[in-house]
Amino acid sequence: MSMKSDSPLLDRNLVQDTLSEAMSNGGEWAEIFVEDRQSASADFDEARVEAMASSRDLGAGIRVTVGDITGFAHTSDLTTNGLFEAAQAAAAVAKGGSQVKPIVLDGNGLAESSARILPESVSKTRKVELLEQTNDAARAENAAISQVNVRYSEGRRRILVANTDGLFNADDQTRTLLSVNCVATGDQGLQTGRETVGYTVGFELFEEHDVEAMARRAAARAVTKLAARPAPSGQLPVVIERGGGGVLFHEACGHGLEADLVNKGASVFRDRVGELVAAPSVTLVDDGTMGIEWGTVAIDDEGCPTQRNVLIEDGILTDYMWDHLRSRSAGRPASGNGRRQSYQHLPMVRMTNTFVTNGEAEPQDIITDTKNGVYVAQLGGGQVNTATGDFVFGMTEAYLIENGEITVPLREGNLIGNGPEVLQNIEVIGNDFAMGSPGTCGKDGQGVPVGDGQPTLRVAALTIGGTAS
Amino acid sequence: MSDTVELPDLANELVSLAHENEQIEVCVSRNRSTTVKAYSGEVESIRSGKSEAVGIRVIVDGQQGFATAGSLDRRVLSQVVEEARGNLQFAESDPHQGVASPDGVDSPDLDLVDPAVLHMSEEQKSSLAIELERRCLSADPRVSSVRTAAWSDGWGEFALASTTGISIYSEGGSCSVGVQPLAVEGNETQIGYAGDAARRPDSLDIDRVVTEAVEGATGMLGATKPISERLTVVLEPGVAAAFLGTIAGALTGDRVIKGRSPFAERLGEQVGASMLTLFDDPTNIDSLGADNHDGEGLAARKNMIIEKGVLAQFLHNSYTGRRVGVSSTGSAVRGPRSTPSVGVHALCLDPGTGDRDALFEKVVNGIFVRGVNGLHSGVNPVSGDFSVGAYGHKIRDGALAEPFSEATIASTLQRMLLDVVAIGGDFEFLPGGSGMASIAIEDVALSGM
Known part of the structure; x- marks a missing residue:
């Protein structure tokens, strides 16, 4: 064989x-x-x-x-x-x-x-x-x-x-x-x-x-x-270290920009192309051609060459991601996002490498300017309800920020937010872009390899799912 | 290419290739499945397929090699045997490694073969999927569309044979439906989900699926972010299954031996509330997880895990059992594509009494959790930290109140077991095979505003 x-x-x-x-x-x-x-x-x-x-x-x-x-x-x-x-x-x-x-x-x-x-x-x-x-x-x-x-x-x-x-x-x-x-x-x-x-x-x-x-x-x-304290319970500013939190965007808006979910009315981003959906500093890209990253493929699983797709530019929603079926019915080209887990599966719209581009802030300044909050150095996976935009993601390494300084380590937990709100609440983006760890994205029972990345950034408020009051 | 070969014959033939001093275990399977999805009153897609799989373990002097392939083609099978042999040379020798040996326990001899699902035509499946969508749309004017309405069925055969004389065969099928209605009010959209699975098409409770899915979507309209506080949470049976499934995972021999269980040293101790009794029972035919054998071909059996709050035993396959000097509990789980791990087949909870409303009546201030998110990202079964996204309804003065969303619930696995304050009488077997009831756990941190 x-x-x-x-x-x-x-x-x-x-x-x-x-x-x-x-x-x-x-x-x-x-x-x-x-x-x-x-x-x-x-x-x-x-x-x-x-x-x-x-x-x-x-x-x-x-x-x-x-x-x-x-x-x-x-x-x-x-x-x-x-x-x-x-x-x-x-x-x-x-x-x-x-x-x-x-x-x-x-x-x-x-x-x-x-x-x-x-x-x-x-x-x-x-x-x-x-x-x-x-x-x-x-x-x-x-x-x-x-x-x-x-x-x-x-x-x-x-x-x-x-x-x-x-x-x-x-x-x-x-x-x-x-x-x-x-x-x-x-x-x-x-x-x-x-x-x-x-x-x-x-x-x-x-x-x-x-x-x-x-x-x-x-x-x-x-x-x-081992010295970690229970994480706080409630809303706080959250600083996410570069490369550690691309999954936030994957969940907060990536899935909601997949044309199959949009077409069925199952996305909060439906009918919003051309609108300001995020803070003006946010530019979000999905790029299957990105070097050797985990989500890189030369062609998608429908044979379409992958490309760099700008989804949000300066806060404005510019486009969704497309596969063969959805682009054909919309009368537009596919975007190289038709993927499947294996030959036993039907393809659907999937992300490749999804990331937020650099801003201008110095990462240390982002921390120093945060009076009290949580610093997330490594995120685990996440999950989103695309119809409501509510999404969770896990923090596997996190610390308190007290008076602008990173202090005690925190025990693990999930953070929860609402995609459209979180995108508007991104206060500052650093100039230190990095891609994160390789991931497997699951959708409707199919897993495909994806990458994500982002510079250090701060969200004005996210709900921390800890136990400490 | 191999539809005519009997799987037990094939498995035994491969076992007979064992060299002297070699242990071989062969798993082979053949499956076929169909999924029909409906959208806008029509069939959206029909997916069907056949698949085959083989997994072979070869063990020599405690060194184990494994190889697998998605084909029963003869050339492939001989390659798989060779690859498993090639792989074993690099594994370190472990005196406890080996395939299972017959242990004299009789299989429950359940009759799990019901061919009804094989007699369904594609038209019947299509019209069921279309009907499911139509019924959701007509159940409530706020249901605007249905993201997915799906019918699925499958039929499979599995054979396992080994050099220790084990040779088993099983055959069976199941069918399932699942639906995701969207409810819209003003600018707000909510999505619901419900599904059912059974061995026979006429055992599927379509009425209930429609009601639950539609209520799941419409009931959440107007949900708001709750205030952060400590309160009692009532987990509906599906959520209870996710929580207790994580607990059961931490009570498997594999985690315990390798120092990855927070319960490792606690055998015989009170780890949970005294009303809590948890067991694995694949011998109960009412569960879709029922089986005659485990993943190593040993008889399936009922195992107590937590009895009246006391940690009764850890679950073992033959390897983890040998490591700690006990017999396998028949808890090997695996498909042909992987080596046997340890787990539950049909996790069951001893229910309490009374209906769900009676359970709510016991709660002054709490929440009813209808669903959770992020079990894979916020639950650490090694440290015991538990934090998940949650949505559902507030419980105020013993009755269901307004919906809430965008919140998390958090505690630790260790504390939650001890903090169980009530178990509902609303016992049901879930599509995943577990037999669960709603459970109330006090002093859990709800994080919202």
Whole structure:
């Protein structure tokens, strides 16, 4: 089942024949998405390699549309029989006729790898060394560190997308990631600290990133939190460290700017293009072309090249994000935001790398100018109700700000706010932009890799979900 | 390509490839599923598919390797065996590592195969999804549209075999519906959600799904941000399941052994209020989590977890059991794509008495929590910190009052167990398989204004 990289993932003639079969019941448009995914991981826990695992998935999803109706079927059987059976199942939504135009594919269906050093070409021994090195550094940081888990994972995802418009595009996406989770034990119980490094690259990741420094940061975070106090309960100004809080924008407005949710009236940002929706200092961008970031892809999962999409410019809502279906019905180009978890899923509008651009303030001044508040150095995940705009996000490293100074560490908790209000309440943005940690964004049961980032900034008020009055 | 091969035969055939001194465990599965979504009175999408999966563990001298693939193609299967062998060489030897051995416990022998779902036509599924949307729209004039109205069903087969002589097979299906109506009043929009799942289409309670989803949206119209204060929170059964599920996760052998549980040293101690009894019971056929076997092929069994507030036992799979010198509790959970971990199949709470209103009557000042957000971002099962976004209704003088939103509730997992002050008699099995009732917990911090 291995494929040579100098030929498409699926034979061009078989792709054409499958698309013809998909159109044979009177469909208006058809698409085939082929995916070959290889991944491997290693878990290091309790100071030893616990298990190495590898996995392989190969399959295709076939989509047929008639008006606003979509038929979709997936199969792991890439023989002519298997593909035709799936094509017929997808075509069943069309109920008549069989006018089939000849399908001419435009493109070579080939792609360049995003990796310089393919992780699969690196020995497992080298990967084990990396895990040991990370573990040792974390444990050496502080005697209070009682447990360390290090996880290495690599994934190569090759995709081929073809449709009856003649599209025949491919991508070869490699992502490599190392995460470390530390437990520190103190008088008050257990605390945790986490760090992750991951990019859309191969094993060259470790030429540029110091895993020992990362391990020490994770360990220090857990140890610091041993002295943490309960977080406040109620509304306070919140300063978010650069790179730590892109997820705030992902939740506060990113999801609400996805055209599928907008079209169904399930977004507070519906009908608001051209309006001032944020403080004038806010410019929000979604950019799938952004270097080696975690959410970077050359083409989306509908074969559309990714691009830099400015969503909010100087506080004014400029555009939503689009996939094939939604852009077609709106009569406008897609924006490269049609993504799916795997060949077994239908694509929908998704973010890639979402970030707020630099402002002008010095980050230290932002802290000094905050009389009392909370300083969030690392955020966990988040979740949003796009219909109301209410969103939460977790703080995994945070401190009190007292009289303009960062003071005691705080225990973990969620913050809650309302997207449109929070965007208006961004008081000041720093000049120190950084991207954050790699993330997985979940929507309607599908997870895709995303990136986010932001400079240090202050929100006038957010509700801190702590217990201290 | 392999639809005709019997899965147990395939699993046993792969097990027979074991070299001398090698332990092999093979999981294979085949599934098919359909999802139909309706929008604006028409079918929006029909998604169907077949999938296959294999997962193979090979263990030699305590070193474990694992490999998995999404295909039962013979060439793939032999590659997977080789990859698992390749992977094991890099794992450190652990004398407790190994596949499960038969333990003499009899399986509950439940009849879980109900083919009714296989006899549904695509037209029937489509009209059910369309009907679900229509009924939400006509239930209340404030329902403006329905974001998703979906029907899903699936049928699967699973076989597991190992060199210790375990060989099991299961087959079964289920169906589910889910709907998200949008309610609009003035400039405000609220979204509701409700769903149901069952083994048979005629067991789905569509009336209840429509009522709950619509009330979930319309009931929240006019919600405001509450004042921050400490009060009693009543968690509805779905929210109680999320809270107690997190607790159960912290009581698994894996977390305890590796020093990641705040309850690690507390076996036999009073960790919760005395009215609290929590157990895992996959032998109860009324739960969708019911099963004859666990993820290592051992018999499914009922396990007490917390009995009258006392921590009764930790849950174990065969590995974590060997680590601490006890037997597996039949609590291995896994799909073919992963190695066995430890968890619950059908977490159940002993209910109290009386209906939900009777529970509210016990609360002078509190909130009824209908939903929570950010369980993955604000709950740390290692430290026990618990903080989640919450929405629902105020409870004033023992009765439901106005809706609230944009707030959080916070405490610690340890305190919340002790602070349970009442459990409702509104027991129900949830679509996720757990059997839950509403629970009231006092002295929780509500953060709002």
